[in-house]
Amino acid sequence: MEPRVTVVTLGVADLDAATAFYSALGFRDVAPPGSGVTLMQGGGVLLGLWDREHLAEDCRVVDSGGWGGVALAHNVRSPGEVEAVLAEVAAAGARITRHAEETAWGGYSGVFSDPDGHAWQVAYNPGWVLQPDGSVRL
Amino acid sequence: MEPRVTVVTLGVADLDAATAFYSALGFRDVAPPGSGVTLMQGGGVLLGLWDREHLAEDCRVVDSGGWGGVALAHNVRSPGEVEAVLAEVAAAGARITRHAEETAWGGYSGVFSDPDGHAWQVAYNPGWVLQPDGSVRL
Numbered sequence: 001m002e003p004r005v006t007v008v009t010l011g012v013a014d015l016d017a018a019t020a021f022y023s024a025l026g027f028r029d030v031a032p033p034g035s036g037v038t039l040m041q042g043g044g045v046l047l048g049l050w051d052r053e054h055l056a057e058d059c060r061v062v063d064s065g066g067w068g069g070v071a072l073a074h075n076v077r078s079p080g081e082v083e084a085v086l087a088e089v090a091a092a093g094a095r096i097t098r099h100a101e102e103t104a105w106g107g108y109s110g111v112f113s114d115p116d117g118h119a120w121q122v123a124y125n126p127g128w129v130l131q132p133d134g135s136v137r138l
Numbered sequence: 139m140e141p142r143v144t145v146v147t148l149g150v151a152d153l154d155a156a157t158a159f160y161s162a163l164g165f166r167d168v169a170p171p172g173s174g175v176t177l178m179q180g181g182g183v184l185l186g187l188w189d190r191e192h193l194a195e196d197c198r199v200v201d202s203g204g205w206g207g208v209a210l211a212h213n214v215r216s217p218g219e220v221e222a223v224l225a226e227v228a229a230a231g232a233r234i235t236r237h238a239e240e241t242a243w244g245g246y247s248g249v250f251s252d253p254d255g256h257a258w259q260v261a262y263n264p265g266w267v268l269q270p271d272g273s274v275r276l
Contacts, residue, residue, distance in 0.1 A: 004181030011207030043142030044182015068206015
């Protein structure tokens, strides 16, 4: 297996509503029309949105209905940008679960939950350099 | 917010065991020694592993203990490679939850769960071209 993640798909209750939320954050749906799924370029990975029941069925997993131990991170270039992004996502309907603060690893971060409960960390890491597409190469 | 996902972090029960599993699949830990987290380059995104309790606390979410509506996809270049990857991950201790089959969208895919229950789709999509780093640009 070559080491890579190609797509991260989030199960959602209402595809149109979830797509509207991520569109408000700046993501753009590039899936072919009528495909029943939303696909957005998220830097070096595709971010997908799909009906949560369909995703569970497709993966043959039992859906417990809660958080399942996955968090996405959106890294930015400064502490101020962490604050700005958290304000922006809150205005778009996200719930801030941890306000921005200094972290034990010398960075600055906060966390929000999207309308379906998926956790996103918004983080500034002074040791990381963002590539032009926003990805990080360690 | 610029549209990007920088890191996908999977909460795990045993960091050493999970790191060993992903190492067996070809991922390589590039986190600084002693950081208490595993970070692996996953094409255009970083794949992180962290203690699930710590991840839940960091994100201020309630952990229901099950699957939480997120799936990762690992795309490959041929149907045969789907079969080969599924055989490889099964040998490394993954559970195949859906054997490889033709999909409604004209591709070929199967699904496995890692030892912590995180769902991975292994997929061949004839309409997608993989970049040199394995990422897909739509």
